[in-house]
Amino acid sequence: MLKLCNINAGYGKLGVLWNVSLEVNEGKFVALLGPNGVGKTTALRTISGIVTPSQGEIWFMGKKISGLPVQQITRLGISYVTDDGCLFSGMTVMENLLMGAYTIKDKQKVKNSLEKVFELFPRLAERKKQFAGSMSGGERKMLAIARGLMLEPKLMLVDEPSLGLAPKLVLDVFKTLKELTTIGVTVLLVEQNVNTTLKIVDSGYVLEQGSIVEEGSSQELRENDHIKKTYMGIA
Amino acid sequence: MLLKTEGVEKRFGGLVAVKDVSITVNKGEIFGLIGPNGAGKTTFLNCISGFYKPEKGKITFKEQEITGLSPTQLCHKGIARTFQIVRSFPKLSALDNVKVAVVYGGKQHKNPEKHAKELMDFVGFNAAKDVLADNLNTMQLKRLELARALATNSELLLLDEVAAGLTPSELPDFIDLIRRIRDSGVTIICIEHVMKFIMGVCDRIAVLNFGAKIAEGAVEEILNNPEVMKAYLGEENVH
């Protein structure tokens, strides 16, 4: 479904990704793992078009998307939930959600999506009128994901949903994401929280210093010595 | 003891970014500060380097209270820092970048240019010295920033993720450089994510999570601390 071939990318002169290739299949829950600062976020930014790769190609559903502007990539059905949420803090929850469905003109569809989202996140339904800026960290995360869903995406890129969340909430968020894959949304998750993540995803890639160092199903990765050593602290 | 913080707290609106953090850094050591993203490490560093004024707590440097002093004053007292995203003066030449710090760093030099050049050689800055900083690559900029920080005659160097963005092959060189800086008599506090780097250079580390310090001690000790594991790697039991 999504395929990155030998991507190099970065900001100006600062190269971040080197020769990254990965593949996400439809309906799967895939994680991109690795410590902070290795380029996971950059990878997502490159897929979503915010960063243009200096080399390599990105394919989505048989269409080359590298080099397209962000809006067009969004319209193809890729929804990117950033780590800071990119919320419109001066707007209400409801308005934020409606912005999520900006590209969908069919009002009935928007309504359905809203219902679906409120079902997933009942908390948001209670706080429809609240300003996004005045919500707590967990609620903001939910809103960001909910907004990402409003687009009716085929693929969701989710960046560190665990960031700044209490462990209990992290679980909730992960479960929600898992549920999404059951209703047909493919999810590419970026996480540094290796243990938790590997328990829930189908497969994963490990990024180190801008390059993919390991890949495999979650089972394989959990048993991988290198990962055990570096990330799980099991020597 | 070179630097000591006692119960430092920093808030942004309702959010407590740093909560009651106390650490002690001894002269001549490399002190690591780790923790997951958003744990408040950079905020804490900003409190020490004077960019933020903490709401509560006290920071002492060489037995002197320095809480709330401006970065400029702190620089003159001997605290220098680098930034997470490398900051240079893009339209000045590399040499001038360092010269600014030599001239204004608080100590008079007879020949600032010469001193700056020596420092650039020391950190292994390999490009031509009269190139505009705008034209340098990350590695060169990082070395330049280090030279600039050293140029202020600092006794304490605060490094914010210096190793981020380096390729694995560049890392050993860099670790070596940090060690050499320490050996020249500069105490270092560094925030880092790259574990190899932490394990390679740090004498002691402290771990922050949700703005609070959850552990402090020698490297081995910390890495096996269950509390830290949980913070970093998440809850063990997921169903």
Added chain:
Amino acid sequence: MISEKSLETGFVKNLKHNLGNFGLSPVAIGLFVLLGFAPYLIGDEYILRLLVISLLFGTLAMGFDLSAGYIDVANWGYAGLMGLGAYTSALLLTNLGISPWIGTLAGAFMAAIFGLLIGVLTLKMDGMFAAILAWFIGLILMALTTSLTGLTRGALGLNVDLYFNTGWSKPYFYVIFVICIVTYIVLRRVTNSNLGLAFSALGQDAEAARTCGVDPMKYKVINFTISCFVAGLCGGFYAHFMGILTPDIMSTKHTVEVLVIAYIGGRRSIWGPLLAAFLVVPVFEYLNFLMEFKYVIYGLLLILVMIFYPGGIAHFYNYIVGIFNEKKRKLTGPESNPFA
């Protein structure tokens, strides 16, 4: 390049170095000397007068560039400070009978003091706010000059005695010529010195500059004060050159005129704005017959420059030099590449 340098004898090298300290390259000296003889070479009084005005605007633009280019604060109240200098000198002369020469300096100091105050008040803020606040203060100065009729005669205008008892441009040319050269040398010297390093550092990254030990307040205020001093000095000259002052000289449109010259010349170069004044002022004077269309062209040029070449003349020069060097490098082979 290296071989060339080593050929130079010690003396020449020394001289060159010393002059370089004053921002005087051989080309600059040559141009200045040529300009100095201009009144003898050019018989045309009109052109001479244009030169005077070009020098005036060039000097103003250099002063403007010191703050706009180096500490990145565009002083929108610049015309107000120029007017302050002009009025100070004029009022000292008419009310106290103080010589216009002393008055001009007094006006410059007055503007500098005001610049210092404005600096202390505004420079804590980010660039844009400081610019707007300076603008408001300039507007207040203008409104005060208009309202305090007892002192300034307001809109009635103030008759000011000239420096010399003549209207011919030659003596005025030398006055502004000296002002311009001194300003140029001082500004070049300042910007090439450690002070200039501090200014540049603050303008390009204030936070990094602070960590290097540069006190932002102190150096920004110094910079602003010098820049305003230049404005006041030119104001004084204007007063005793034109012979009449009205509050209109403080209006924003004059700031914009200076700003346009400074930006077309290229920020952070000092020489760019000076050169630009010699291009922009005569060209647009020349286009007088076009009436309104002259200003339409003015606007068009401004837009084109900003869209296609925001760096201005100075950066265009650097760009040409860059191409030249690149060619040279290609010829001499890759070893001499400093980036290697």
Added chain:
Amino acid sequence: MKKFTKLGSIFLVMLLVVTLFASGCGQKSSSDGDSKVLTVGVDLPLTGPSAKAGQEFKDTVTMAFDEVGNKIGDYNVKLVWIDDGADPQKGTSAYEQAVVRDKIDVGILNWNSSVAVALMETVAKYQIPHYFGMGAAGTINEKWASDPKYHYWINKGWAMPDKMTQAYVDVVSQAIEKGQWSPRNKKLAIYGDDTDWGRSYGASMKKRFTDAGWQVVNEEYTKLGETDMYPLIAKMKSLDVSLVAGTISSPPSIAAFIKQSREQNLKALMISDALGETAGFYSLTGNASDYILDNRPVFTTDKALKFAADFKAKYGYDPSPAAGGQVYDYTRFFIKCANETLKEHGKLDKETLFKFSQEKLMTGQITFTDGVVIPEYKFDKTSAPDPVVGEKNYIFPVVQYFEGKATVVWPDAQKVGDLKIPDYAK
């Protein structure tokens, strides 16, 4: 590719500049043949805030010279428009250009006082006689008197405001004497726009009305172009003034002042000097301008009406008596002077024109009685640089407006109706 577009854009800009220069050269190279030419520089603000007046100047001067076939004796007249942009610095540069480039022999007219003061220097330096600048302010008189070299600024076309305001005092006093008006109090408010013109006029009115026993309770000048007069009028209302006097030269401001004073129902007789100068002010104010007093030249004579009609036919708008009519007169006065000079000296150049002005014009030997707005334009040593002011010479009638039409109410010799007092001011 990138480099190319960059170079391309530079090339474009350069091309633009070069074309401009080229087009400029084309403009300049129109040299004249062997015939004798008198080059006349006309100083006027064609751009900037006073551009409106400047345009009217230009049209009027063109018309006046067209009427004599652009010839004075055997001299062809070449007109050079000097656009001063209402700015002293731009004005002097432009004048300088006219002197050096176009070699003007003589200059005429001008509008802004501050420009006039700056130009006096230029004129003195080149010893170019400059006839009939219209800047009125006292600053010009001061400078003129300070040094004989400034006498190259040959007389002002306009008398200092101070000499003109007495007319209003006379009108009002007369009306009170005759019992046409019994004001409820003798409180007066002075207003004006904050320009040399507005202020000097206000100051003069203040002085003269005070001398006549009026009490000035408020004197205030608004910014040029201000259109919200509510606070000012509210103040006048609260001070209960029965007479309001002043002048505002900016049309939107004066229209706003007049309209808003009626909206707010200001209970006072209003003097609004220079209102008539805004040609077609009625289209801005409507009936709010009824009862307003003005001291303006007016087109009353047949000659004047013919001029106004011709002007309208030629340029499509009504000339104002000041910027149109007076300028017309002064241009023709200048033509007369030039003809006389030619007769007397046999040639026309800056020396003869200057000499003539000092010998004949300043002594009152040559006057102009063929004008459309003033009975006789006369200058002499006692009044210089102003024209001689008096009932037979330079005087403007006081008029009262009704439905945009001016009715002369003073002086008695010209008057067509009595002063009418509106109900609200009784």
Added chain:
Amino acid sequence: MDSTVISDLLVGGILRGGMYVLMAMGLSLVFGVMRIPNFAHGEFYMLGAYFSYFACTLGGFPPAIAIVLAGIGGFVCGALMEKVTFYPLRKRSRGDWIMNSFLVTAGLSFILQNLAQALVGTDFKGVPQYWGGSINFAGLSVSTDRIVGFLIAMASVAIFWLFLKKTRTGNAIRAVSEHETGAMLMGIELNKIHTLTFALSSMLAAIAGAALLSIIPAYPTMGLQPLYKSWFVVILVGLGNIQATIIGGFLVGVIEAVSSFSLGAMWQDVVSLSIIILVLLVKPTGLFGKKMKV
């Protein structure tokens, strides 16, 4: 000071403020969404006045329609300007956007002012009245034109506000001003939003100019005063804060009216500017501003 004077001043200040609101809102919008300190805003006000004048006199349209036409004219001109200037500027911009775009607006202002003068002439083009008559209440008398002009301004502000709040496109504009990257990720076409924003802002200014035509005749340089005033408002309340301009506009209007009354007309700028500077010194982001790195 008796009560009629106070109410006179208040009414005067509010009427004046209404126009400031309309002008300042557009200025604030353009800065909030596009980061352009618009120096040419007053020129759209001028265009509006001219459009309305020509619609009234040449077209013979009734005032209300003339004002609407002027608004449309302003919209089209604004969109056009954005496409030919800021769009290429943004594509090429490398840093220094604020100063560069400011200079572009200064250039636009030169061009529009002088083109107007060259094409239409320096005449003051005005109509004596739109509707005529005046409305009296409680001892106050205000002309109908003023009241209606004020109502038009308020209606425009209200409609515009509803547009921003309630419509999909309006929400998109707000979203862009809140978080540009976020908006991009929602599939919002920034280029379209930018053009639309600039056009709307120009439209508001044009409506203001058109609504006041009977009070202020059209002439080429008429835009300068309203430009200054709207800058005062925008800076007073904080750059980019669109809601707060409503309060700020009235505030500046009343401050000016009062200071003009009590100290004299020539002091109104000194007073209002001094107040703004004092506010900025205490609160550098303006009365209601959010912290913004500029």
